[in-house]
Amino acid sequence: MRLPEAGSTKDEILDRLAAKRASDVRWQEGRTFGMIYDAGPEADEVLQAVAAMFLHDNALNTLAFPSLGEIQSEVVGITADLLHGTEAAGFITSGGTESILMAVKAARERGRAERGVTRPEMVLPVSAHAAFHKAAHYFGITVRKIPVDADWRADVEAAAAAISDDTVLVVGSAPQYPQGVVDPIPELAALAAAAGANFHTDACMGGFVLPFMERLGHPVPPWDFRVDGVTSISADIHKLGYAPKGASVVLHRDKSLRRFQTFVFDDWLGGFYASPNMQGTRAGLPMACAWAILHHLGLEGYLRLTEATIEARQLLVEGVMAQPGLRVLGEPQAHLVAISADPGAEPTLDIFAVGDVLLARGWFHDRQTPPDSLHATVSAGNRPVIGDYLRDLAESVAEVGGGRVEDRSTSYSTLE
Numbered sequence: 455m456r457l458p459e460a461g462s463t464k465d466e467i468l469d470r471l472a473a474k475r476a477s478d479v480r481w482q483e484g485r486t487f488g489m490i491y492d493a494g495p496e497a498d499e500v501l502q503a504v505a506a507m508f509l510h511d512n513a514l515n516t517l518a519f520p521s522l523g524e525i526q527s528e529v530v531g532i533t534a535d536l537l538h539g540t541e542a543a544g545f546i547t548s549g550g551t552e553s554i555l556m557a558v559k560a561a562r563e564r565g566r567a568e569r570g571v572t573r574p575e576m577v578l579p580v581s582a583h584a585a586f587h588k589a590a591h592y593f594g595i596t597v598r599k600i601p602v603d604a605d606w607r608a609d610v611e612a613a614a615a616a617i618s619d620d621t622v623l624v625v626g627s628a629p630q631y632p633q634g635v636v637d638p639i640p641e642l643a644a645l646a647a648a649a650g651a652n653f654h655t656d657a658c659m660g661g662f663v664l665p666f667m668e669r670l671g672h673p674v675p676p677w678d679f680r681v682d683g684v685t686s687i688s689a690d691i692h693k694l695g696y697a698p699k700g701a702s703v704v705l706h707r708d709k710s711l712r713r714f715q716t717f718v719f720d721d722w723l724g725g726f727y728a729s730p731n732m733q734g735t736r737a738g739l740p741m742a743c744a745w746a747i748l749h750h751l752g753l754e755g756y757l758r759l760t761e762a763t764i765e766a767r768q769l770l771v772e773g774v775m776a777q778p779g780l781r782v783l784g785e786p787q788a789h790l791v792a793i794s795a796d797p798g799a800e801p802t803l804d805i806f807a808v809g810d811v812l813l814a815r816g817w818f819h820d821r822q823t824p825p826d827s828l829h830a831t832v833s834a835g836n837r838p839v840i841g842d843y844l845r846d847l848a849e850s851v852a853e854v855g856g857g858r859v860e861d862r863s864t865s866y867s868t869l870e
């Protein structure tokens with residue numbers, strides 16, 4: 455394709471882009487389990503207006519845009535308060551991956567500065583998000599993988615055995631993405647602390663769910679800065695914080711730990727250069743939208759959305775367990791559910807075939823393996839349609855019967 459010779463009008467542009475979106479998932483109807491988090495039409499109106507207001511703003515230099523400096527500090531402050539980080543300090547990043555990259559980089563720098571570690575390692579449960587492997591790849595860190603127990607939680611004894619003098623970071627998730635269970639954070643964090651290493655709680659998913667579940671009286675295992683040894687946490691506002699894409703928070707227990715994250719350079723013809731994250735030029739739009747959604751919803755709004763989310767998750771889990779041939783992996787503790795075939799049923803169902811039939815009916819799940827399962831990130835927008843979903847699920851199971859699909863691929867994301 456080439457840059458067109460002549461420009462197009464606004465209407466032409468909008469028509470052509472609308473046509474491109476024709477086969478995109480129908481998230482507005484609540485039929486997508488993940489990727490889109492919908493807080494309802496009123497919140498959407500607020501976000502549209504704020505996005506238009508901050509369309510061009512740049513957080514590269516907050517001297518030019520003090521508004522964005524203030525926005526960042528308030529969003530980080532609110533998140534630190536929710537996560538009980540009384541001394542916590544951090545930054546807004548572009549997403550969970552960038553928050554994780556920065557936490558890993560900070561751990562590497564601390565290991566080098568305080569313990570002289572030159573061949574850094576990190577201890578990673580097999581359930582930890584792929585972004586940690588990306589960080590290991592980018593920053594030259596060796597991964598020591600540890601298994602999960604029968605309940606899908608990180609194996610603490612294996613973690614103890616995997617820690618060495620070169621360990622700079624131990625990781626646990628709250629909850630982990632694949633099966634939605636919370637790792638034994640206090641036990642893992644204590645091991646890291648004893649080794650002088652960082653411990654990161656990956657709460658990319660749980661950061662804006664678990665604090666509200668706790669207030670609603672649901673059982674929540676310990677995971678945040680109240681746990682000794684937790685040195686950093688990632689929490690994505692662009693997931694269950696209901697902000698549009700491009701906003702996460704990475705927090706360090708205190709400022710002395712945060713300084714291992716930042717980059718400063720004073721030997722350039724362009725002058726002194728300081729940058730907290732991976733990015734240089736940094737869009738103000740997602741930062742302002744993150745601030746806006748936190749203030750628009752408030753605690754009341756998040757409690758209401760979390761209640762709807764947990765109700766939807768409960769109905770989903772009960773409905774799946776009641777369906778012969780299917781089961782849920784483990785006991786989901788927040789809003790993530792893995793649906794798989796019941797290995798004891800005859801014939802054993804091909805869960806990917808079920809996923810394909812659901813997709814043809816407009817329901818979108820990510821596929822994952824091992825074991826083969828359909829992943830659901832449940833949020834408030836799914837609550838009104840869970841009944842419809844369970845009806846379609848039962849029909850899909852019947853339609854698949856003993857059939858199998860050829861395509862066994864699982865792609866959580868794509869290159870092109």
Ligand SMILES: *Cc1c(COP(=O)(O)O)cnc(C)c1O
Pocket residue numbers: 549550551552554583585627629630631656657658659690702
């Ligand atoms: C989504 C997610 C990430 C990565 O976040 P992105 O925003 O996709 O970059 C990391 N960890 C967990 C547990 C997640 O759910």
